[in-house]
Amino acid sequence: MIGIAEIKRIIPHRYPVLMLDRVAELEPGRALVAHKAITGREPCYAAIGDDAEPAQYAFPAGQLMESWAQAAVLLVRWQTPNPDVRTGFVELLSGIRNASLLGQVFPGDVVEHRVELVRAVDDAAVVTGSSVVDGRLVLRVGSFTMARRGIEVLAAAADGSEG
Amino acid sequence: MTSVLRATGYEVHASVRVDPADPVFAGHYPGFPVLPGLFVFDHVDHAVRAETGAQLVALDRAKFVRPVRPGDDLRIEATLTPADDGQMLCVATVFTASGVVAEFRSRYRARRSGGES
Numbered sequence: 001m002i003g004i005a006e007i008k009r010i011i012p013h014r015y016p017v018l019m020l021d022r023v024a025e026l027e028p029g030r031a032l033v034a035h036k037a038i039t040g041r042e043p044c045y046a047a048i049g050d051d052a053e054p055a056q057y058a059f060p061a062g063q064l065m066e067s068w069a070q071a072a073v074l075l076v077r078w079q080t081p082n083p084d085v086r087t088g089f090v091e092l093l094s095g096i097r098n099a100s101l102l103g104q105v106f107p108g109d110v111v112e113h114r115v116e117l118v119r120a121v122d123d124a125a126v127v128t129g130s131s132v133v134d135g136r137l138v139l140r141v142g143s144f145t146m147a148r149r150g151i152e153v154l155a156a157a158a159d160g161s162e163g
Numbered sequence: 164m165t166s167v168l169r170a171t172g173y174e175v176h177a178s179v180r181v182d183p184a185d186p187v188f189a190g191h192y193p194g195f196p197v198l199p200g201l202f203v204f205d206h207v208d209h210a211v212r213a214e215t216g217a218q219l220v221a222l223d224r225a226k227f228v229r230p231v232r233p234g235d236d237l238r239i240e241a242t243l244t245p246a247d248d249g250q251m252l253c254v255a256t257v258f259t260a261s262g263v264v265a266e267f268r269s270r271y272r273a274r275r276s277g278g279e280s
Contacts, residue, residue: 061222
């Protein structure tokens with residue numbers, strides 16, 4: 001089984017933001033299927049009060065897509081791991097096109113992320129795919145673009161010195 | 164965390180302080196804290212839903228321009244306009260003091276009563 005220990009050797013995401021639990025299928029350089037179990041202990045539920053509506057327990061769409069994106073990074077970096085950004089490089093998403101939110105996800109659901117490499121050029125890659133819960137399509141991602149960037153460039157960008 | 168300052172018609176303005184103590188930064192990433200880009204989108208989605216009660220159906224386009232660091236103040240400006248099939252098109256820009264950090268084009272539909280997910 002490829003679990004969290006193995007995933008942490010490939011990508012730099014760590015608790016509580018590492019949002020993948022295991023890899024179910026892997027074809028390096030081509031495709032990957034990963035699972036993420038959603039529970040009531042997700043940090044996003046910490047502040048929800050006792051009088052909340054059931055709908056408030058829908059898993060946030062951005063976090064669902066972030067979890068999917070981590071599966072994409074895992075596929076892209078499988079053969080060129082980057083488990084620690086302190087070595088100088090960060091994986092950042094640069095863009096998303098045509099993502100459809102087709103159903104909501106709640107605690108108790110196990111989300112299956114399916115990612116497929118479209119192309120990889122230098123340090124950038126484009127990935128497509130979907131997410132499924134019990135055979136129900138909940139997310140479709142047309143294209144996701146990511147890039148490996150130097151920390152120095154990023155620090156400068158955050159300070160506003162890069163256009 | 165999100166406070167809506169003004170919402171007139173289809174304009175949603177919100178500001179969010181990115182708390183440096185947020186546990187998210189311990190894991191993204193150790194040694195180089197940046198807010199995940201899709202968490203930035205969640206702030207936009209939260210502000211839009213709080214004002215409109217509508218439900219997100221698509222993120223047609225997201226562009227991440229520069230990273231968001233602990234302590235940044237996010238300014239969200241979103242405009243919603245009616246689109247086909249009763250949906251609303253949302254064009255949102257997120258700024259910090261350094262300038263634009265992200266741009267989003269998304270779509271929403273009115274939430275039907277009866278608890279449909």
